Amino acid sequence: MSNAPIVIAGGGLAAAKAAQTLRDQGHEGDVVIVTGEPHRPYERPPLSKDYLRGEADRGAAFTIGEDWFEQNAELRTGEPATGLDPQTRRLALADGSTLDYAKLLIATGSSPRPLPIPGADLRGVHLLRTVDQADLLAAAIREADRVAIVGDGWIGMEVAASARQMGREVTVFGLGAQPLERVLGPEMGLVFGKLHTDHGVDLWRRTQVARILGEDGRAVGVETADGRRVAADVVLLAVGATPNAGLAVAGGLNLRERELGGGVAVDGTLRTSGADVWAAGDVASVPSPHFGRPIRVEHWQTAIDTGVHAAKAMLGDETPYDKLPYFFTDQYDLGMEYVGFVPGPGAYDEVVVSGSVESLEFAAFWVGGGRVLAGMAVNTWDRVGEIEALIRGGEADTEALQAFR
Known part of the structure; x- marks a missing residue:
């Protein structure tokens, strides 16, 4: 062959x-x-x-x-x-x-991970992974007044920001105490939560969605496990992949x-x-x-x-892969770059912050076992290399991290 x-x-x-x-x-x-x-x-x-x-x-x-x-x-x-x-x-x-x-x-x-609840197959309920799905979702949001997003991870929060920038009312339903908590932990999740509420997003925390409400085969709202209802013309299911x-x-x-x-x-x-x-x-x-x-x-x-x-x-190269995980997001006027890895909210000892969280110009470092596990630069550019050096370096120096500029 x-x-x-x-x-x-x-x-x-x-x-x-x-x-x-x-x-x-x-x-x-x-x-x-x-x-x-x-x-x-x-x-x-x-x-x-x-x-x-x-x-x-x-x-x-x-x-x-x-x-x-x-x-x-x-x-x-x-x-x-x-x-x-x-x-x-x-x-x-x-x-x-x-x-x-x-x-x-x-x-x-x-x-996208399916959400096995009644109403998930109604017209007006969307997933987002492909460019064709993006086209359908964009057209639906343009015609909508109210957008509901089930899931408060990266896709959910980025779409929430986009929908608000398009002038729509937005409600986000999340299972955690703060959005993005599973990835960033509660400290930095709180920062993103405030960012979205400051921009008019209605955040529902620790909320289980029970079903999508429909009329004539089309979604008209969301019902939570405790019976509360929120009207919506468009529903995005964004509960992971x-x-x-x-x-x-x-x-x-x-x-x-x-x-x-x-x-x-x-x-x-x-x-x-x-x-x-x-x-x-x-x-x-x-x-x-x-x-x-x-x-x-x-x-x-x-x-x-x-x-x-x-x-x-x-082609024959046997060099082992040794890149650190990296990702970014843009939401409203916040741009962020993150490098490193933390398995979950309970897998670190503290978050050390340098800069101003209030003005959204800061760096944050997740520290565990005396070492830097991950770092995030918010509206602070060209610092990923320095953060990676801290992750690959020796023991974490809290004072040095607080002085990171």
Whole structure:
């Protein structure tokens, strides 16, 4: 099967960066990309921000032109892989055909987690993952007066900010004491909570949504577990995402335990348990040499970094992956960059703040076991390298962290 192509299953940023890297590294053989979406690979951060608000066109997401794919890869859109046989190095596709590969990259991403409550299938209830879903949601918000968002994670809060900037009334229902608490803990969750309430968002904390209310097949509101009701013309379900690991399951590849974030288990070169099969992006659970555990990250930078790394590994590079998780957000006039990793709200000892939380110009550091685990810069730019150095350094110096400017 020496003439078989390198195949990339997936149509997101990790897939695109892997394909680009294969060519940049001098690979001259065939490259085939198969994706279930009807579009060429694109990136997703604009979908909840400026693209959703109509402030950016599709070029904000489709950053790699069609001509690049025409010249460098065979792109099969609307043609997802549905089966995998690592023994024969063969993919099964949704149309019943098969595709042989020499090497395979699984970059199938993740999907919005469904919320199994009555009314979730009503018209006017939305999910947000793809550009087509963003188009539908944007059109619905433009026609709406009231938007309800179930879920107070990154997607939920970014869409809340966008909807408010579009002039809509917004209610957010979250299970925690503060929005983003699962990722940032209550201290910094409080900062984001105040940011949104200052901009007119109605935040419902520690609230379980029981059902979506409907009339004539269309959503008209949300009912909570304790019987309270809120009217809404549009409802976004944003309760997290699950890795699209079905291809790995079909191929009998090792998966990571759910308590470690799930996903496809890979080694330091992003190689899976299957011969000549790698994984990158949201679906991959990658060992972190620094944190001593596997981490699965659903963010833009990780898609880029792991896509690049996997492509190099497929060409023979054995260097272990050692990037620290990084992500960013833009909400109203707040821009934030975060680097590092904290498993949950109870996995650190304290948060050390430098700067002014009140004016939203500060840095925050999560400290545990005498070391910096993660850091966040809010409206303070070009500091990620310094924060990473503190994370990779020795014991945390509280006074030095407080003086960080």
